[in-house]
Amino acid sequence: MNHSWYLDSGCSRHMTGEKRLFSKLTLKEGGSVGFGGNQKGKIIGTSTVGNSSLSINDVWLVDGLKHNLLSISQFCDNGYVVVFNKESCIVSKQSDNTIVFKGMRKNNVYKINLSDLNEQKVVCLLTLSEEKWIWHKRLGHANWRLISKLSKLDLVRGLPKIKYHSNTLCGSCQKGKITKSSFKPKNIVSTSRPLELLHIDLFGPVNTASINGKKYGLVIVDDYSRWTWVKFLRTKDEAYDEFSIFCKQIQNEKGYTILKVRSDHGGEFENEPFENFCEKYGILHEFSSPRTPQQNGVVERKNRTLQEMARTMMHETNVAKFLWAEAVNTACYVQNRIYIRSKLNKTAYELFKGRKPDISYFHQFGCTCYILNNKVHLKKFDARGYKGIFIGYSERSKAYILYISETYTVEETMHVKFDDKEPDRVSELVEGFSKFQV
Template sequence: MTGNNALFYNFFHTFGKAVKTADGSLCKIEGHGTVVLNELIALKNVHFVPNLACNLISVSKLSIDLHCSVIFNDLDYTLQALNSKKMISKASLQNGLYILLTSPKTEISKSFTALGKVDTVMLRHFCLGHPSFQYLAKLFLALFINKKLNFFSCKVFSLAKHTKSSYFPSTYKPSYPFALIHSDIWSPSWVKNADNCKWFITFINDHNKITWTYLLKDKSETAGVFAQFYNMVLTQFGSKIQLFKSDNGSEFFARSIGEFFKEKGIVQLSSFVGTPQQNGIAERKNKHLFQVTRSLLFTTNVPKYLWGGSLINCHIFNQPDA
């Protein structure tokens, strides 16, 4: 028990509890928490009693919590760990009471202790196989006194988790809508929709990420669907497509769509083989569309062949961006 709330490492308020002192009077308990005395002693469930003039520690509870033995002498007693036999702390006899010795309180010792704790935390982190610092804080509470978890970082573990270099984002930003279109075809569904379509293709406006989706019965329809999309953009928005970016799928390099690109003056861009990240905008959009389509099917409990009807209603995704 303690009457000094400044000693608590963490504190929780308590209501309706009291403790009886030696003279038989009741003292109100206003909270409890953890008090850290040094790097080896952290007292849990310490009661905060405002009327208490001194700090009291139960020797039996101390020995159980710390898993240590208490050796009494005529002038002091020693706390010794049962497993390692290491001395944890000492208490000296003063005016008939044992005063537990804690860490020095000078500013110089505090600064060196803080540096020592940082080194100790990182040493424990290395020896235990680089666990998270949140986990270490639960195991070694005393090492994280007055330290924020985001203060610690491990560059070695970040490097060990690294699998590949990240792709740099494109620096090209179109100045007006439809200057750059991203496109990708989703792989065939094992369930055909009501119109016997197994694929879908997306056209994404890079300027604002608005998306148009078309269902395909076969990949050979790619050229015709893009021509339909091109005419819609030209008629409804009065804009012309300048750049068309996709992966290196054969459907995007067929003679029919290549001739259309030449006729309209569209520059075709494609990703390298085995690098879908270069077409990441369209890849992520297709994944998002597929996930939300499945969610709609699961929610409405309709037959799977109706997936096409859920997919083409992509206006529900365009509204937040618009």
């Protein structure tokens, strides 16, 4: 639609004589417009000129009119300020003085093409036709993408063939459909070394207490490497003591200081002892927004993956539920060595330890194993080994952690043989739990 429109200060309304410019015409009987030379033109109708992407509302169709006219008085009535100068006519908003569009002077008249309005990204004259909004409401405030698809693919009858899209908000839609803002993943690594930022969170209580009577898990994730630690607690109140001890140990081990800690507003983290500890050691304690766990998404996701992996391993070998802490610990141990840090394309182990991990010694959680009995004096024909269940890896020594169902004890040893192919369905563990003393 590249027709010229003249900016006319003597014209009472926007008007044109070309019927084909209207997207939809409402006929109007009566009324006329006076031209120069005492001539008059009859008003035939009124509606919107243009199409779905480029339109001017409230335009009269006048019989016999040879030019397309934009009314300066109509702009002023709608809250715009119009200023003429030697080179152009400037239309701006009265509210904030922002320029809406410019019409350029050609000889002794000011005019503009609608294609020029499109290039100037004019909002006031490039609004969607009112018919779009009517159909938006008729269809129960369905989203524009759905309405556009219905029209484009001709899936219904009676829907006008126009482009259904809008950058303007529908107030009713916002009241009825507004949702939480999405949190897109970062395209950069925001930390440059281990312990620069730690994410912490708590999960629990677990219905069944662990072997050592623990019901909660404190998950700590290093932002740079994604190396993870899990500390098991009897109550939430132990979170401060466990974290303060952990901070001192890990800083001595790595030779780095912890700069920031990020958590939610849980009472186990937002309390006076925790704040005093952070203030004493110069640690900045950041919080995620209330009821917005996505802002602490690193540890929230880790929390979920640890529990999912532990749950899967436990159901695979049908171990007793009181071994959940050992399953979570094993999941953490495995993930630290196989998790690939996005953007850096290295495992958490390599980023935190400085070398590639060796996983050749891994075994299936809950599998049957046979342990060398070197604790008691054996007679010549006594059994030299006894049966157990593999439940994890030791973090402090080069050893495996095994559960002995006959004695209801946990043992760490390297003298063990594994049977990964035939995992023991240890129903006796359930019976043994009642006899096990926490």
